[in-house]
Amino acid sequence: MSSPAEALLKPLQIKHLTIRNRVMSTSHAPGYGSEGKPKERYQLYHEEKAKGGIGLTMFGGSSSVAVDSPAAPWNQISVADDSVIPFFREFSDRVHRHGAALMIQLTHMGRRTRWDTENWLPTVSASAAREPAHRNTPKEMEDFDFTRIIAGYAAAARRCKEGGLDGFELSAAHGHLIDQFWSPSANRRTDKYGGSLENRMRFGIEVFEAIRAEVGDDYVIGMRMSGDELIDDGLSHEDCIAIARTYAERGLIDFVNVLGGQARDHLAHAISLPNMSFPVAPFLHLASGIKREAGIPVFHAQRVTDLATAARAVEEGHVDMVAMTRAHIADPHLVRKLMEGRLDDVRQCVGAGYCIDRIYVGGDALCIQNAATGRERSMPHVIPKAERKRRVVVVGGGPGGLEAARVCAERGHSVVLLERNAAPGGQIGIAAKATWREAMSGITRWLSQQVTKLGVDVRLGVEADRATVEAESPDVVILATGGRPNRGDFKGADLAVSTWDILTGAVEPTGTVLMYDGTGQHHGASCAEFMAKRGALVEIATPDRMVAEEVGTTNQPIHLRELYKLNVVMTTNHQLVEIYPEGNRRVAVLRNEYTHEEEERLVDQIVVELGTLPNDGLYFDLKDLSLNRGETDLDSLIAGRPQPVQANGHGGYTLHRIGDAVAGRNIHAAIYDAARLCKDI
Amino acid sequence: MIATALTTVVLAVLAIGAALAVWQSRRWLAGRPAAVGVVAGLRALPGRYLVDVHHVVGRTPFNARFHALVAGGFLAALALLVAMGVAFGGSRALWLLLAVVLAVMLAGALMVRYRRRVLRPRELSQGRFARLPLSLLGFSGCLLLVALDQALGGVMPEALALVLVAAAGVALSDLVWGVWKGPLKHAVHGALHLAFHPRPARFHDGAGRDTGLKPLPLAPADETEPGTLGVERPVDFAWNRLLGFDACVQCGRCETACPAYAAGLPLNPKKLVQDLVAAMDGQASDAAYAGNPHPGRGVGKAHGGAALPLVGYDAMIHPDTLWSCTTCRACVQECPMMIEHVDAVVDLRRFQTLELGATPGKAAVMLEELRATDNPGGRALTRRWDWAADLSLPRLAAGGSCDMLLWVGDGAFDLRVQRSLRALVVLLRRAGVDFAVLGEEELDCGDVARRLGDEATFQSLATRNVATLNARRLNRIVTADPHALHTLRNEYPAFGGSWTVVHHTALLLDLITAGALTVTKPVGRSVTFHDPCYLGRYNGEIEAPRALLDAIGVERREMLRAGLRSSCCGGGGGAPLTDVSGERRIPDVRMEHARETGASLVAVACPNCALMLEGVVGPRPEVAEIAELVLAATETTR
Ligand SMILES: Cc1cc2nc3c(=O)[nH]c(=O)nc-3n(C[C@H](O)[C@H](O)[C@H](O)COP(=O)(O)O)c2cc1C
Ligand code: SF4
Ligand code: SF4
Numbered sequence A: 001m002s003s004p005a006e007a008l009l010k011p012l013q014i015k016h017l018t019i020r021n022r023v024m025s026t027s028h029a030p031g032y033g034s035e036g037k038p039k040e041r042y043q044l045y046h047e048e049k050a051k052g053g054i055g056l057t058m059f060g061g062s063s064s065v066a067v068d069s070p071a072a073p074w075n076q077i078s079v080a081d082d083s084v085i086p087f088f089r090e091f092s093d094r095v096h097r098h099g100a101a102l103m104i105q106l107t108h109m110g111r112r113t114r115w116d117t118e119n120w121l122p123t124v125s126a127s128a129a130r131e132p133a134h135r136n137t138p139k140e141m142e143d144f145d146f147t148r149i150i151a152g153y154a155a156a157a158r159r160c161k162e163g164g165l166d167g168f169e170l171s172a173a174h175g176h177l178i179d180q181f182w183s184p185s186a187n188r189r190t191d192k193y194g195g196s197l198e199n200r201m202r203f204g205i206e207v208f209e210a211i212r213a214e215v216g217d218d219y220v221i222g223m224r225m226s227g228d229e230l231i232d233d234g235l236s237h238e239d240c241i242a243i244a245r246t247y248a249e250r251g252l253i254d255f256v257n258v259l260g261g262q263a264r265d266h267l268a269h270a271i272s273l274p275n276m277s278f279p280v281a282p283f284l285h286l287a288s289g290i291k292r293e294a295g296i297p298v299f300h301a302q303r304v305t306d307l308a309t310a311a312r313a314v315e316e317g318h319v320d321m322v323a324m325t326r327a328h329i330a331d332p333h334l335v336r337k338l339m340e341g342r343l344d345d346v347r348q349c350v351g352a353g354y355c356i357d358r359i360y361v362g363g364d365a366l367c368i369q370n371a372a373t374g375r376e377r378s379m380p381h382v383i384p385k386a387e388r389k390r391r392v393v394v395v396g397g398g399p400g401g402l403e404a405a406r407v408c409a410e411r412g413h414s415v416v417l418l419e420r421n422a423a424p425g426g427q428i429g430i431a432a433k434a435t436w437r438e439a440m441s442g443i444t445r446w447l448s449q450q451v452t453k454l455g456v457d458v459r460l461g462v463e464a465d466r467a468t469v470e471a472e473s474p475d476v477v478i479l480a481t482g483g484r485p486n487r488g489d490f491k492g493a494d495l496a497v498s499t500w501d502i503l504t505g506a507v508e509p510t511g512t513v514l515m516y517d518g519t520g521q522h523h524g525a526s527c528a529e530f531m532a533k534r535g536a537l538v539e540i541a542t543p544d545r546m547v548a549e550e551v552g553t554t555n556q557p558i559h560l561r562e563l564y565k566l567n568v569v570m571t572t573n574h575q576l577v578e579i580y581p582e583g584n585r586r587v588a589v590l591r592n593e594y595t596h597e598e599e600e601r602l603v604d605q606i607v608v609e610l611g612t613l614p615n616d617g618l619y620f621d622l623k624d625l626s627l628n629r630g631e632t633d634l635d636s637l638i639a640g641r642p643q644p645v646q647a648n649g650h651g652g653y654t655l656h657r658i659g660d661a662v663a664g665r666n667i668h669a670a671i672y673d674a675a676r677l678c679k680d681i
Numbered sequence B: 001m002i003a004t005a006l007t008t009v010v011l012a013v014l015a016i017g018a019a020l021a022v023w024q025s026r027r028w029l030a031g032r033p034a035a036v037g038v039v040a041g042l043r044a045l046p047g048r049y050l051v052d053v054h055h056v057v058g059r060t061p062f063n064a065r066f067h068a069l070v071a072g073g074f075l076a077a078l079a080l081l082v083a084m085g086v087a088f089g090g091s092r093a094l095w096l097l098l099a100v101v102l103a104v105m106l107a108g109a110l111m112v113r114y115r116r117r118v119l120r121p122r123e124l125s126q127g128r129f130a131r132l133p134l135s136l137l138g139f140s141g142c143l144l145l146v147a148l149d150q151a152l153g154g155v156m157p158e159a160l161a162l163v164l165v166a167a168a169g170v171a172l173s174d175l176v177w178g179v180w181k182g183p184l185k186h187a188v189h190g191a192l193h194l195a196f197h198p199r200p201a202r203f204h205d206g207a208g209r210d211t212g213l214k215p216l217p218l219a220p221a222d223e224t225e226p227g228t229l230g231v232e233r234p235v236d237f238a239w240n241r242l243l244g245f246d247a248c249v250q251c252g253r254c255e256t257a258c259p260a261y262a263a264g265l266p267l268n269p270k271k272l273v274q275d276l277v278a279a280m281d282g283q284a285s286d287a288a289y290a291g292n293p294h295p296g297r298g299v300g301k302a303h304g305g306a307a308l309p310l311v312g313y314d315a316m317i318h319p320d321t322l323w324s325c326t327t328c329r330a331c332v333q334e335c336p337m338m339i340e341h342v343d344a345v346v347d348l349r350r351f352q353t354l355e356l357g358a359t360p361g362k363a364a365v366m367l368e369e370l371r372a373t374d375n376p377g378g379r380a381l382t383r384r385w386d387w388a389a390d391l392s393l394p395r396l397a398a399g400g401s402c403d404m405l406l407w408v409g410d411g412a413f414d415l416r417v418q419r420s421l422r423a424l425v426v427l428l429r430r431a432g433v434d435f436a437v438l439g440e441e442e443l444d445c446g447d448v449a450r451r452l453g454d455e456a457t458f459q460s461l462a463t464r465n466v467a468t469l470n471a472r473r474l475n476r477i478v479t480a481d482p483h484a485l486h487t488l489r490n491e492y493p494a495f496g497g498s499w500t501v502v503h504h505t506a507l508l509l510d511l512i513t514a515g516a517l518t519v520t521k522p523v524g525r526s527v528t529f530h531d532p533c534y535l536g537r538y539n540g541e542i543e544a545p546r547a548l549l550d551a552i553g554v555e556r557r558e559m560l561r562a563g564l565r566s567s568c569c570g571g572g573g574g575a576p577l578t579d580v581s582g583e584r585r586i587p588d589v590r591m592e593h594a595r596e597t598g599a600s601l602v603a604v605a606c607p608n609c610a611l612m613l614e615g616v617v618g619p620r621p622e623v624a625e626i627a628e629l630v631l632a633a634t635e636t637t638r
């Protein structure tokens, strides 16, 4: 195959619109909206991709066209009135300045939302069929609902055009209103909108006809749809091809944006946003199938994480535009790096799904490994050089330490990184041992490669102490020494082993095992899966209401699916209160969180996951010797100012502690701690 | 008595020399006819010798000095001797004068000897040339004694004087024998070559520079006599080209300058010229050649003759030698005999490509693509503009007019070059320059095809590009590609197109000088500039890029080989396609030159140079196209 550049850096013409290359980001809802508008933060986030060379960036996932499809509560965009137009204008100017095209996704969510927010209106759909993901039963649409909602679509379309956007797509995917009509799984009507596929297509056709009439034939309109709903009572691939062809032949749409699956329930949702447990580009064949029949440009997203795969998708003719949506969350400059022949420097999305998982609990989308994404106002994607070169010693080669070393080296400082283990990566190395979580190691791989490339003096297998640190005559010392497993303080805690012991291979899982998970994160669930795969009989117990409760919506269903498949017993709402030995075996005492009744389990092993406690020995050795006594000034940190106490150049150093070495949190926290601090050093 | 004897000897030897020269002339007169202004040429001869030749020779002052002493002394001595015998007889004043000029010559001869014995430059030929100091010393030394003696009234026994005269005569005849084959050959042929030079415009009495290749008539003038395209055998060269080869004095300056030779590719331009010289004789071989060989090839294996094919595995010139040349003109620039090596190379390649289809390897594939698609990569012509999809470059349609047309060239198909083109476009916009592009109608300019000998494809492209451009009104063409610049500026006029063609470095300098671009962030790095051959030697533009670099605040360092004497990156003449292997890669050698300056960055001003130098692996200075540096230096803070 020729180089990815050859296939991807080729413009695509759709009507009057020239898209400069074949790489795009599909509409997503990052939760950056404010009062239903895409304001500065939202715009800067997409401007960064435009600067980074992307051909087309689509913003405003699920932007609403009507009052009964609420947007503001999820910090999404409402296109239901004219007040959004000035923001669109500002947005399109900003993106066009860098040569990229800008589009939005418009939708009515139908039943795929909640009624108890913003306007407190009942949700509507084709039929009164409950939507599993939102546990919500809609009202069946009646005649005036059709008129009102179709008019809403048309008016929203006009607002896009007036706002200077290059086009838009309607979502008829993920189980939104249009595909609720299409899908036999949600449409039980007997009128002209239900029954035959032709009838089920009718509502969507009426919508597109109305918007065409509103914006004219020369405006670019697309449709996002599934290529196969992948559920028994849903749309088949053939149905989807028929739909695409019908809409295209009628001149209603200029492109079709195809994905696999839909999102009515938790697992379906996880499949539609494939995480690292999926192979690369798992549903490309569905887009390809539609491409063969539709006769209009086809776009496609779903776990295309590397440019070689993207190029293959385009070069082999499967699609016309390849979306790398999360790939751009991880690295908004990936096209520029392709253009500059710096493929190695692309920070590849590992598919952790941290970004999407946050938005379903009301958070904003943030990348597990790129702390600048979504924070463009305060965090640079390209680190500027410092005025003064400093000597920096970083202790600890986990994600926080590596990021600190990387940012400091980008600043032009001379950096030494000391890591106790023989390989960098810290806890990521442990997490990546657990079956499908292997791809986590991609985070370490990129960071280590960058750090090496930037000339950081990485010393592995070196246990840092006061003497080793001071021998480097540092100006700044950053301690990213991470944490150690919290073993708990219940009676008999010493009779348990940690998830680290199991995952690192220090302790082999045998016989019957109780996995007690006190954090609800990935660790417990993936360790349970790991042990079950190695032949242990595993029960996972948690005080939470469900297993892996803290894990988000694109990952938790995969954990649950795997645990069920492996016959892992899941015991919720129970606290581990005591362990005592019985011969070679152990008895765990579990107390019900609600009845306070106690149960016992006689097992061969008990594994506990209770998070980490900081490794702070070196910190306290150095604290009183440092110029700032180890204090990071929080106001300066947040304001993006250099720390008030700086190395004075006459000996002495400032000392900072980051990541789990301060308090056990997560990878993003460690990386953000590092980048936020070091960008101003 | 002594005077008469001397004059007789001199006249006799000179007569033999003249006869030899006439006999010799049959060799080069066997070449094809050439249109030459004989009278004008002869009239221009002294001037060309004193100005143009000395300009070249003067680059190595020691050589210039000994040459002036030896040649001046020798010619003056001959003139005096003839005069003494024929007209004035032996007055003491004349003898004294003769002694002075002989002393001058002797001094020069001693320098020659010092050079050959002590300095021993690698590039000098041995063989007959090794006897040169002896003959010079013999002639000037012996006669000096005689002349001094005569000036003092003749105290030396006559017999001794006659022995000295005889010795001088022997030395002289050795020198004159050289008219046949040897050192003195160059004097006669060099003079004639200067007078009848195939490129009279290159001399100071012409334009001062003449580097464009001349069109090859593709259809024979006479239908009945098809003739061959290009040069197959020595006799296929025009006679004044053969004459030129005969002028070679084997000084080796071309060898020292040649980038292919330096990289150990099987090409030594001096040997190439000598191969041609040897081939002019019937039943020839290169066995008598006593200089450095083509690297990696021994001497003595090549055979040929005046009417035998020149290029072949056992012929005088191995195909690898022919296809190693980058057409950089470094040899031409250095040659004191004004020999046109590149013309010879292209003439030979024309036959190989047009008549035999023997273009090697990837070059043949490229030519196929070029013929089929009008671009070397065989891509759709629209793809030339892919990189600029977001720049909305205005297209100049037929019938339209614009001040400046941007010719992007084939680099526009390449990712690396696209970056510098983008920088240039942003700069033009920033400076408010009104420009347009041709769009799909821009074809490959034909440069590489032409240097590979594919004159047919070149002419087809040139004719169509000229027609496209002539259908539009434009004031000037700007390009970042020196190869396109050279072709459009110097080679398209023969096809009816002439415009002002400017290189982007000159334009950017103007824009900065005129204040249209303001340097806001001086570069402040140590930078060395690599002159593109097609901008420097081919077009004499070596100042603007430097002034531009100075204007953006770089700390400029010069490589030892720079400006008109710069060394090629290896990217010209289709060399990257013919890809003859050597001991090293040419760009590696050039990067070594850059490294020696200690500069942290090499600035280039040609897409080929960017690709070649950036392809050098291992630790090395960064490579940046000048436009990229100017872009960074004139960034507006927003
Ligand atoms: C934070 C986030 C929010 C998303 N919201 C939407 C949405 O509102 N509408 C939609 O059609 N897709 C949405 N998506 C899905 C993306 O458009 C895309 O299909 C998905 O991320 C798979 O592509 P990728 O593997 O290239 O990231 C969202 C994705 C993310 C990461
Ligand atoms: S959080 Fe994970 S899935 Fe999301 S963009 Fe970053 S690496 Fe990719
Ligand atoms: S043109 Fe350049 S490469 Fe060719 S022979 Fe002359 S010096 Fe060598």
Ligand code: SF4
Pocket (backbone or CB within 6 Å): B247, B248, B249, B250, B251, B252, B253, B254, B255, B269, B270, B273, B331, B334, B335, B336, B337, B338, B339
């Ligand atoms: S070709 Fe010219 S430069 Fe080369 S050896 Fe002969 S005279 Fe010297």
